[in-house]
Amino acid sequence: MKSTTTGTPRWIAGIEPAAELLSASGTQILEIECREQPAKLHELIHAYATDPAIRGQLRKLREMGSKRGPILFLGMGASLCSSISGSIQLQTHGRPSFSIDAGEWLHYGAKVCDDAALSILLTTSGESAELVELLKRGSSGSLALISNNPASACWALTENRLPILAGPEYGNATKSYTNATAAAIIAAAEILGLPWEREAETAAMAFSTSLGRIFDLRGELEKFCRGAANTEIIGRGAAYGGAVMSSLCIREMSGHRAAAHTGAGFRHGPNLDVDASHVAIIFALGRVAELGVKLAQECNRRGGKVVLVSEQDREPTEKLFPVRLDAVAEPWEGVTSLLVPQALTLAMVERNGCRLPPRFQYGVMEQ
DSSP, X not given: OEEEOOSSOOOBTTBOOOHHHHTSXXXXXXXXXXXXXXXXXXXXXXHHHHOHHHHHHHHHHHHHHTSSSOEEEEEOTHHXXXXXXXXXXXXXXXXXXXXXXXXXXXXXXXXXXXXXXEEEEEESSSOOHHHHHHHHHOOSSEEEEEESOTTSHHHHHOSSEEEOOOOOOOSSSSHHHHHHHHHHHHHHHXXXXXXXXXXXXXXXXXHHHHHHHHHHTHHHHHHHHTTOSEEEEEEOTHHHHHHHHHHHHHHHHHOOOXXXXXXXXXXXTGGGGOOTTEEEEEEEOGGGHHHHHHHHHHHHHTTXXXXXXXXXXXXXXXXXXXXXXXXXXXXXXXXXXXXXXXXXXXXXXXXXXXXXXXXXXXXEEEO
16 A cells, blocks of 8 residues: 555545644654543443444344354554454454455455455555445455444445444544544454443553553653664564554654564574674563563563563663553453554654654545
8 A cells, every 4th residue: 555645635534634634743743642532541441332323233243243254344544453453352262353454455454354254354544445345345244344434435334334433643643543442342352242332442441541652751761762773672462463554654654664573473583693783572471471571571681772662661771761651451452552662752752853744735546
């Protein structure tokens, strides 16, 4: 997917941004939209629990998901990252489910797409060419959509659809990532017939109370990471989605090279070249927290620095920058894990300038 810049502004959902956003820099927009995340997350959780139209759509998802076959989540970029928490939720409760790159699925998955009980397509814009084409082709299996744009082509092409409710977004995928991740988790819980409201509210509160505290650390965090030739972001389970999204945020906004790995994937190769030029951001969260701590210790022994994100207070050292997150139920760490890399990204672009132009300057989206 690429975007071609044109001379015509590209308003999201046809809505012209407020004057304050049109005059804001990319760095200012990033901070504004990061700080809007908690309120938008609370709004989504409330709507998914109480709105009659959304409740009706969730009931349809449960009916479609009751068929034999796996549940697929299809997306690209931040939307694919958002889906990982949903597929993890289903897998851990015994239901086959997978998050798949929609571009690859479009070109190579046609012969097996009908084997899925339900395919849930995620697209913030609702205009991604690959997702539009998948919906146009249709399927003998069930299709559903999670999107942030009710004025989009994808929204018009399907009857089974859930809103992300993040509002227009003009910088990196911040509000849309957190809300889409929450929507995927809730959809998975509804398919499984599990209660989700209490865990969702607890996660949203943890996210809200942690954001200010972690963003206040961003100058120290950037100073600790400054000068790294490579930044590796490592997570397992739902936090792997947060790791991939984090690497996209850092690369898109700052131009600094960052790469995401699962814990096992990092151990089987990339950790062999860890040295003093490396910084690893390791999410030591949930049931596999101790594996993250062990990996942090190994990176330190090899001379690398580690930002260790965990649910405990830890002593900092010259090579270890610990950050505590409030504990949340699985798979909500897919939401909360993003806060530390977001804070780091904001500090990096405050220091060095923002690389990504505001989204209303983008052109036509092409495959």
